[in-house]
Amino acid sequence: MKIIATGMLVVMAIIYFTSKNYEEVHPALGFVRAFAEAAMVGGLADWFAVTALFRHPMGLPIPHTAIIPRNKDRIGDTLANFLKDNFLISRLVAQRMRTVDLASGIGRFLKSPSGGEGRLKFGASRLLGDAIASLDKDRLGTMFKGAVKTQAVGLDIATPMGQILQAVMAEKRHGPLIDSTIRWAYRTLDTNELVIRNIVTDRANAVMRWTGLDDRVANEVLDGLYKLLADMAADPGHPVRAKTEESLEQLANELQHDPELRQKVNEWKLEMIDNPAIASWLDGIWEKGREALLRAARDPNAAMAGQFGDALIQLGNSLQQDKLLNRQINRFGRRAVIGVVDSYGDNIVKLVSETVRGWDAQTITDRVENAVGRDLQFIRVNGTLVGGLVGVSLHILGFWI
Known part of the structure; x- marks a missing residue:
């Protein structure tokens, strides 16, 4: 031109x-x-x-x-005063907000986020992702591990362990546990049969070894153990199984009421917390959790997936159809905007004036x-x-x- x-x-x-x-x-x-x-x-x-x-x-x-x-x-001062005197007035803002159906707008966005409001969804998703990525991950990781450890130190695990075991016993769900223990014992015995024979031989005297009694004793011991495990597996009413059940019931009771056992469980818990392997495990949980959070935040469709997405869509329908809820949301929005104008109007004007002065x-x-x-x-x-x-x-x- x-x-x-x-x-x-x-x-x-x-x-x-x-x-x-x-x-x-x-x-x-x-x-x-x-x-x-x-x-x-x-x-x-x-x-x-x-x-x-x-x-x-x-x-x-x-x-x-x-x-x-x-x-x-x-010019900056005049522009700021013009903005204050003609726009940032509570009465004018209230009049303008009466024509703004904030609740219906939110409802349309929640109901069909892939429509015209998609830019808002993508923008908010990108902003949230950038905000999370900008945070100090090492510091947050330390805070996360510290919070987990603090909660774990004060956590009573003996009582719930006893309650769970008691409930399992009361509902007769301990049978598979005992069966699996018997199978584990059988496999362990079979794997270590030679070790048992060597122990018997080492403890036998020269006469027994010379006469071959050590082998007979070892065979008798192994046969007895195999027979005991077989009988326990076949007979649900076997005395050893009954004794085992009695011991489990006693353990459940002691976990809840025996101070000495509860103290030992707590000490075991503290040792586990201080174990480097646990710290490494928590590090892995934190990294995976942070990566998952970043992926979800940067995926604008993630928030709309699953049951949470269905709940948001239902909320969107309610905001559009429920007149009472609609009026309450709009009233809250009007009051919030007017409150911002009243509280921060002077700061907004000052920002305009100082920005122009800074040019x-x-x-x-x-x-x-x-x-x-x-x-x-x-x-x-x-x-x-x-x-x-x-x-x-x-x-x-x-x-x-």
Whole structure:
């Protein structure tokens, strides 16, 4: 637009000098000269006016030029006061908020998040993901492990262990546990049969080894153990099984009421907490949890999946259909916005004023000129054309006077 406006001024100058030199050739050239002459005057005047807003014309320190750079602080204060006096007024905000159906808007978003509100969903997801990623993961990990350890130290595990075991015994669910223990004992005995034979041989005297009684004793011991395990597996009422059940019932009771056993369980728990393997395990849980949280936060559709998503959709329907809930949400929204205006309106105004004051003269000049400069160049174009028409009109009037 600057090129067009300046080009018109140059064209008018060329037309003026050309028509003035050849004006005697034909009377009509007088009208052309008058148009171009007045157009130059109008174009130059408007060029001066437009330029004077932002800088000194041709660098000359002419008074009352470079108006915007010289008055940027006053412009900032005026803009801030204008914003405060015309927009950040509780009464005006309340009137505007009466026409805003906040609840229905939230309801539409929750009901169909993939619609026009998708940009909000993607923006919020990206913002949440960036916020989580910006946090110090090592510090948060230390806090997480510290919180887990603090809770674990104060946790009573003996009582729930006893209650669980007692409930298992009462509901007769301990049978598979005993069966699996018998199978484990059988496999262990079979694997370590040679070890048992060596123990018997080592403890036998020379006579027994010379007569081969050590092998017979070892065989009898192994056969007895195999037979005991087989009988226990086949007979649910076997005395050893009954004794085992009695011992389990006693253990369940002692876990809940025996101070000595409870103290031992607590000591075992503290040893487990201080074990480096547990710390490494907690580190792994934290890293996986953080990665999962980041993936969920950066996936705008994750929040809308599963039962949680169904609940949000149902809430969206309620916000649109439940008139009472709709009114309550809208009332809360109005009060919240009005409260923000009342509490922070002055800070918002101060922010605008201080931001403009912080700009240098060139910054505010460039920003204002980029915002309205195109229309200001149209003023130059119009000034050139209007000036030319006025010049022709005055030339015509000169024939009548």
